[in-house]
Amino acid sequence: MGYKIKSRIWIESENNVLLGEGRVHLLKAIQETGSLSKAAKSLSISYKKAWQLLDSVNKSAKKPVTINSIGGKGGGGAELTEYGKSLVNAFDEINKNCWAFLDKQLEKIKSL
Amino acid sequence: MGYKIKSRIWIESENNVLLGEGRVHLLKAIQETGSLSKAAKSLSISYKKAWQLLDSVNKSAKKPVTINSIGGKGGGGAELTEYGKSLVNAFDEINKNCWAFLDKQLEKIKSL
DNA sequence: TATCGTTATGTCTTGGCAAATATAACGATT
DNA sequence: AATCGTTATATTTGCCAAGACATAACGATA
Numbered sequence: 001m002g003y004k005i006k007s008r009i010w011i012e013s014e015n016n017v018l019l020g021e022g023r024v025h026l027l028k029a030i031q032e033t034g035s036l037s038k039a040a041k042s043l044s045i046s047y048k049k050a051w052q053l054l055d056s057v058n059k060s061a062k063k064p065v066t067i068n069s070i071g072g073k074g075g076g077g078a079e080l081t082e083y084g085k086s087l088v089n090a091f092d093e094i095n096k097n098c099w100a101f102l103d104k105q106l107e108k109i110k111s112l
Numbered sequence: 113m114g115y116k117i118k119s120r121i122w123i124e125s126e127n128n129v130l131l132g133e134g135r136v137h138l139l140k141a142i143q144e145t146g147s148l149s150k151a152a153k154s155l156s157i158s159y160k161k162a163w164q165l166l167d168s169v170n171k172s173a174k175k176p177v178t179i180n181s182i183g184g185k186g187g188g189g190a191e192l193t194e195y196g197k198s199l200v201n202a203f204d205e206i207n208k209n210c211w212a213f214l215d216k217q218l219e220k221i222k223s224l
Numbered sequence: 225t226a227t228c229g230t231t232a233t234g235t236c237t238t239g240g241c242a243a244a245t246a247t248a249a250c251g252a253t254t
Numbered sequence: 255a256a257t258c259g260t261t262a263t264a265t266t267t268g269c270c271a272a273g274a275c276a277t278a279a280c281g282a283t284a
Contacts, residue, residue, distance in 0.1 A: 002125075003123055003124065003125050003130070004124045004125075005121060005122075005123050005124075005206070006121065006123075006124060007119055007121045007122075007210070008119065008120050009117060009118065009119045009214065010118055010119075011115055011117050011118075011218075011221060012115065012116045012117075012118060013114075013115050013116075018115065035229090035230070036230085036231070037229080037230065037231080038230095045273095046272080046273060046274080047231090047232095048232095048233085048272095048274090049272075049273080051231075051232065051233085055232090068230095069230085069231085069280095069281090070230065070231045070232075070279070070280045071228095071229090071230070071231080071279075071280030071281030071282070072229095072230085072281045072282040073229095073282050073283065074228085074229065074230070074282085075228060075229025075230030075231080075280090075281090076229070076230040076231055076280075076281080077230070077231090078230090078231080086224050087221070087224060090221050090224060091221075093220065094214070094217045094218075094220060094221075097217060098119070098213065098214060098217070101209075101210070101213050102121065102210060105206045105210070106123075108202045108205065108206060109123060109199070109202050109203075109206075112195065112198050112199060112202060147259090147260070147261095148260085148261070149259080149260065149261080158242080158244080159261090159262095160242095160243085160244090160262095160263085163261075163262065163263085167262090180260095180261065181251090181261085182249070182250045182251070182260065182261045182262080183249080183250035183251030183259085183260070183261080184252040184253085184259095184260085185253065185258095186252085186258085186259065186260070187250090187251090187258060187259025187261080188250075188251085188252095188259070188260040189259095189260070189261090190261080
């Protein structure tokens with residue numbers, strides 16, 4: 001019965017997308033599973049798409065966001081760096097603040 | 113050399129999109145040109161796309177946003193209602209406020 | 225050195241959306 | 255009733271991005 005205000009935010013670095021909601025979801029899934037391929041499965045996206053996203057994040061960031069290992073015990077894996085974790089946390093916080101801010105602004109529409 | 117934060121906001125009503133940036137651009141162009149077909153040309157989108165967008169806006173809104181006339185002098189035309197004008201103004205204001213808010217939040221990323 | 229489950233890429237196919245095209249309906253003006 | 259530039263809508267065509275598929279590279283372990 002009411003209006004809702006929705007938003008999507010993202011962070012760019014030198015005209016490249018660094019972080020958005022999809023990328024943050026992926027980073028969180030990597031943190032939980034310890035592997036890029038498992039993260040892709042848990043998000044129901046192809047491994048290729050996940051890899052391209054992560055590659056783009058790491059190329060846009062000033063410091064590495066993940067450490068990826070190939071081969072070895074278990075075949076390899078991926079994990080977030082401390083920098084990556086703090087980026088994810090900062091993005092989440094900004095996003096939540098933005099939602100709260102927009103909810104207040106919505107009154108301007110409802111009163112019309 | 114710096115990070116930028118970007119956003120896209122939109123307003124939904126009963127799970128239908130009422131207003132977004134594209135729709136607001138279209139409404140402004142209608143206001144300036146007095147016609148949906150001229151508005152479509154000025155935005156370099158097809159007439160069909162413009163018509164579908166406007167139709168969706170009018171179906172989602174509680175009151176008419178435009179008055180469209182078919183035939184007659186000049187073939188017809190479209191113009192914003194007072195309600196339509198106030199919706200556009202409210203959206204613009206919310207959007208600008210959002211940008212300013214996010215610019216402040218960006219410090220949380222820069223300091224990492 | 226054979227195995228294993230990853231990361232890292234290239235290629236090929238397809239489904240859905242956008243654009244182009246066509247045409248009907250309309251009504252004030254002449 | 256003929257004209258005109260719209261609004262309104264259906265149909266077809268074309269294109270691109272996402273997905274499916276395939277495969278190479280890797281290195282710890284045994």
